[in-house]
Amino acid sequence: MKRLLVIEDGNEYAEFARLFLTGHFHILVAQRAADALACLRSDRVDVLLIDLRFDRAVEADLVGDVAATAKRLFAGDRERALRHLQDQQGVLILAELRAAGFGQRAVFIHEFLPRRMENLRRLYGPVHALPTFDCAALLRALEEED
Amino acid sequence: MFRSDIRRAASALAHDVGKYVARTARNVPEGGWTPELASMLVRDLYDLRGERALQVFLRLAPEATSPLAAFPEWTTAHDLLRELDAMEPALRAFEAPALEGAARLALRVERALRELALRVRIGAPGRERKGRRP
Numbered sequence: 200m201k202r203l204l205v206i207e208d209g210n211e212y213a214e215f216a217r218l219f220l221t222g223h224f225h226i227l228v229a230q231r232a233a234d235a236l237a238c239l240r241s242d243r244v245d246v247l248l249i250d251l252r253f254d255r256a257v258e259a260d261l262v263g264d265v266a267a268t269a270k271r272l273f274a275g276d277r278e279r280a281l282r283h284l285q286d287q288q289g290v291l292i293l294a295e296l297r298a299a300g301f302g303q304r305a306v307f308i309h310e311f312l313p314r315r316m317e318n319l320r321r322l323y324g325p326v327h328a329l330p331t332f333d334c335a336a337l338l339r340a341l342e343e344e345d
Numbered sequence: 346m347f348r349s350d351i352r353r354a355a356s357a358l359a360h361d362v363g364k365y366v367a368r369t370a371r372n373v374p375e376g377g378w379t380p381e382l383a384s385m386l387v388r389d390l391y392d393l394r395g396e397r398a399l400q401v402f403l404r405l406a407p408e409a410t411s412p413l414a415a416f417p418e419w420t421t422a423h424d425l426l427r428e429l430d431a432m433e434p435a436l437r438a439f440e441a442p443a444l445e446g447a448a449r450l451a452l453r454v455e456r457a458l459r460e461l462a463l464r465v466r467i468g469a470p471g472r473e474r475k476g477r478r479p
Contacts, residue, residue: 209394215368218385252360255394286353308364310459312466330459332368 206235207250219334231260232292239301247305253288262291306340355465362402363458370448383439399426418461425454
């Protein structure tokens with residue numbers, strides 16, 4: 200059975216996966232980039248399901264430097280920088296995983312604009328996105344071969 | 346408020362409310378409600394990441410202060426979420442007609458919030474206040 204790594208700051212994706220995808224995938228779960236990397240290094244993982252917004256994650260668990268982001272993008276405003284990193288955390292985690300050599304297909308449940316999607320694919324290879332929790336579409340996205 | 350903050354709030358509504366209220370609703374086969382699925386729908390609506398969906402909605406886009414409240418999609422979603430709030434006793438009793446009705450309403454909430462996020466992101470005409478980019 201294929202192995203799916205769910206990466207999210209809560210448990211909503213994992214709960215959904217356990218209810219709707221268990222017959223198709225063995226489900227693994229990570230709640231931050233470090234845990235995902237540890238999982239990928241120790242287990243076989245075939246595909247990634249990643250949440251985009253990690254708004255419940257604390258600063259210490261986030262990929263990205265709040266101070267540097269504040270200086271670079273938000274005129275020193277740390278609060279807005281933190282929100283930005285939380286909002287984009289799923290993509291930042293994917294970048295970390297790719298930089299560490301893990302190229303598995305990644306699926307987001309988020310409505311990216313087409314241009315953003317093209318950019319994500321250009322940067323990170325096999326990336327797919329669905330706008331909604333649609334079990335049938337999600338299974339297709341997870342099981343397709345790139 | 347910065348325009349980017351308005352886009353962020355609309356995106357958060359679509360993500361934190363729209364996507365999750367429809368998480369179960371979209372995937373239940375007709376006539377296929379099980380206690381497990383019904384419980385998950387109840388969580389989607391009344392214990393959504395620790396809050397009721399209507400509370401999350403109003404926290405992210407308060408009626409009194411959020412520019413998003415001027416959009417018709419905000420009003421649609423708000424009214425539907427209030428309707429869903431009133432259905433709580435029937436849903437907690439796992440009454441099948443109520444579950445099916447709530448699922449339909451939840452999907453409409455999701456649609457309204459996706460439309461709102463898209464409208465704000467692509468800069469379609471709206472009535473939001475303009476802000477200076479940082």
